[in-house]
Amino acid sequence: MTEPYVIKMPQLSDTMTEGVVVSWEKAVGDKIKRGDIVATVETDKAIMDVEVFRDGYLSGPLAAVDSTVPVGEMLALLVTSADDVKGGDAAPPSAGGEVAESSQSGPGLAAASQQTSAPETAPGPAAASYTITMPQLSDTMTEGVVVSWEKAVGAKIKRGTVVATVETDKAIMDVEVFREGYLSGPLAAVDATVPVGGAMAYLVDSKSQVIDEQAAPHARVALAERPSAAAAETPAVPAASILAVSVSGVTPAPRPQGRGATPYARGVATQRGIDLNTVSGTGPGGVIIAADVQGAQPAGGLAAVAGFPQVDVAGDGRPMSKLEKATSDAMTGSLGMPTFHVTTSIKLGGLIRASKAQGASVTVTIAKACALAMREFPNMNWCYQPQDKLVERSGVDIGMAVAADGGGLVVPVLRACESRELEELNRDWKDLVERARKRRLKPDEYTGSTFQISNMGMFGVSHFDAIATPGIAAILAISADTEQGSPFTITADHRVVNGADVAMYLKSLKTLIEQPQLWMGPSGPAVPEGDWDYDVVVVGGGPGGEDCARDLAGHGMKVALLNDAPLPGGECLWRGCIPSKAWRAAADRIRDRLDDDHLGISSGKASLDWGKLEATRRKVLETRGDMALKTDKGVKIKYIQGFARFVDGHTLFIDTSGNNDEPHIRAQVGDQPRGENVSFGCAVIATGAPPFVPPIPGAIEGLGEGGGVLTSDTVWTLEKLPNKLAVIGGGAIGLEMAQIFQDFGAQVTLLEAQDRILAEVEPEIAKQLTAVLNDDPRLAVHTSVQIEKISGRAGAVSVKYKDAEGKAHTIKVEHVIMGTGKRPVLDGLDLDKAGVASENSAIKVDARCRTNVAHIFAVGDVIGGLMLAHTAAQQGRVAAATILGEDMKYEQDKDCGVIFTRPEAAFVGLSLQQAKAAGVDAAEVKVPMNIDAKAMINNEQHGMIKIVADKKTQRIIGVHLLADHADTLIGEAVMMVSGNMTLEQVGQAIHPHPTQTELFGELARRLSSRLRRSARVRAK
């Protein structure tokens, strides 16, 4: 065999480094001629063809559709002879054969094509072009009985022709064929039992090839054999398993008078000793099928079948009504279930109030809560199926008993409780109940529940348990309300769920029912009745507190804003976003001058006047601080300077002992507390998070007067520009500081303990940014380092560290800036006095920013997560909306951020990795900035843009950028993600030329085209 030729990912553009396989245009084994297009790939610019300039046969392993292959790496092989062709490791879906036909189930569906896993069957005629096999028409079907041949041997068959009917374990169904040809024998005989996948008949291409023969009877392999002697000793046989028996060799029971019965039904009737005249048929035209026989009472009673002694009582007894019989059968079936019971008490008060506020029935709200709790414990919704199968269901269809007019219970099924809104469920339930009372439900409205609820609490019943029946794993019994709550008892099938599952499920259900605001939203304003000094007191005057206070005041609430500084603005204004961007602006000017020459302009080397820059920075901050205070006062917020701490659940003490007039420096609490108490209906904690300094030897010691260690709180006190700096920490703050000072002219070493910078940023973007930063002449970024010691004083500091290989280094710098994160400081707040819980140093809140204490909220850096100003502000608005009784949640999956380096890194929504981790089938598309004309003109060619979209909905769920001006470009991306826009919408929007926003449209069209093509290939 000659060496195969490797078909590689071609470099289809100067800038292309990798490509995404969009489609395979040829299948494995196809003969390839010079110039044939074998595949299409998506490059950084467009979707392009992969041509092959050799003859041969396409061979695997084939790169999978959607996979990203670097330029020069293998896509597939080309071999010289058909015998050398190998299957594809990652073959495209089209190469897998006709899977679709055989994977479907349900009435009237396609007959399965011959599958490799099909049981062995007698060889068909040599000329057979296709084998008609017994299709699997239900999940549980293992064999079928041929009921009729609808086409005769020799008949011409067109696509979609029904050739036969077969009886499955559920009903009589059609066997359709989706091929053309002539029906040929050997034909499975009517009444023959054929295993799923076994041959029933054949198709041949011409009439002359037809064989008119009947098949020899199949070797019978029933899924569930008749019970062996040992198995017969097992006491209770689940009723539902009785059906799965072989009837071959059994003499069929006599036909019923005046009606039809399928042969399989007659066989089962013989086995179960059932008189078919007593059975009603549900097959076409009233024909009795096996399922009818299963549900029927054998002569001598079901008890006799189940092995129970029959009790003779006086009287003949009247025949049961259909409903009574169905109930009786289900109850008998339940005797085969190994069940257990678990009870917990749940207080219904909150849920009743919330249901009332939304005009929903409490029953429906409980059903919805049951479905929501199943997200965590989906097996509560599964069921055991004979033999030894578990049916894993995701749709939660809840059956709930309703008393019918004239007596008896009907159990209508409320469908899709997991996905439908409460309002829609409520509408449906109202209609179901009305018709259930009059017994006007259609069969599919009272059958097939996946979970059941029985509520006897309304009758004052103090405790009961319900009976779980085959088809469900659990039933919930709700008893009457007591001081401890209503007993909720679950009876569950131990083959499907265990005791711990049920206990944890009930715990989760208890939380959802007792705290309905977690999922039903606020049921009105959250300010409790009372004579408070303020409706709401907001603690902390940063972006979180200020936005919250302004929204509340705008809605007429009486609001106090407590802040320990003389002016509002918080860290964002005084020590964070705004001062750092003032420095960034100066650094940008210096950097931009470097590109003047490229445009033919000579303006000389830029120089920095530190004093002037600092004066501008301070002026901007003070002006903005004054403006903010005036606005707060203007909207009638009471601004009170002082450090607040909780006295109890409705009182805060404002300590004014540390007050001073200096807004630039973080305020300190005085050591002689003095001040006043204020009472509140609701409180919002927005106290931020100061810089965190880890216990590196010498770091904390270096923070004091004359020490060489600075943080984002103290870096603003620098009186002159340092020449040499170390920055510890490769997060946003560390990177911004490091590059700003390098642009100012300092030599900067950045040391990061993790193996990458910017943990919150998309990995490829972070990797590229690291390379770009390392290209800056005076900046070095080292990852995976271990800092051992910081020593010395301001102006002469030593930093000892070990690099990724464990080699020791010492660098001498003037200052060390700690960019090692931020952490809330909760000690001074006395949260315990108000009962507010925290976890890992952050206050715990739900998506509405509510703490564990219903009238106390927390927003911004103090709750952890993304510690960004706009995040804090949004959370402030969420808390305000919740207090006002509106429905609003903070959605981290739609949040965004910008890292103000050059180029800037920016993100909104999810990365591909995050989407996949969240279970979303997503795809990404990217473009490098260096193909853009504007980027070339401005010499801003670093970076890329990536769009991530959900393949199913084609909605854009994430956008990631590394680009100059990403802070502006991200604005459009934010609208795409927060507005749930689709690729088509963005692709069809008209973007102005020449701007970099055009790339968004281009990327959206490209990904949309790729998804369309790969879907088409998959469907082939």
Ligand SMILES: Cc1cc2nc3c(=O)[nH]c(=O)nc-3n(C[C@H](O)[C@H](O)[C@H](O)COP(=O)(O)OP(=O)(O)OC[C@H]3O[C@@H](n4cnc5c(N)ncnc54)[C@H](O)[C@@H]3O)c2cc1C
């Ligand atoms: C150098 C740097 C650059 C940054 N750049 C950006 C950026 O570009 N973009 C961005 O989005 N974010 C940036 N941030 C982060 C941003 O500053 C914070 O995420 C944001 O300020 C958090 O807002 P907050 O309202 O939660 O808290 P803060 O802004 O910290 O406000 C809290 C306020 O509460 C006061 N306070 C604390 N305790 C009490 C008490 N008990 N009683 C009364 N008052 C109290 C504090 O003094 C402060 O005034 C940056 C941060 C730093 C350090």
